[in-house]
Amino acid sequence: MAVPKKKTSKSKRDKRRANWRHKAAVEAQKALSLGKSILTGRSTFVYPSAEDEEAEDE
Known part of the structure; x- marks a missing residue:
């Protein structure tokens, strides 16, 4: 029978989200x-x- 996985701590979750948001902010700035x-x-x-795209199509 399947057993539930252990709960991820809030701090670990928050670290992952902060990392994701930081990467998004850096890309937005670029x-x-x-x-x-x-x-x-x-x-x-x-x-x-x-003009370049039209020349390639021909």
Whole structure:
């Protein structure tokens, strides 16, 4: 017969959630920074433009 697993402590749960939220916040900051640099024209990031995509389709 199946036996229930032991309960995870609140501190362990909170650590995992904090880690997940921290990773999400770091990625959000990177995305915002990249967006700002693209808008100001100071970006070294290469991204395809609409014209490039049309040329590849032909």
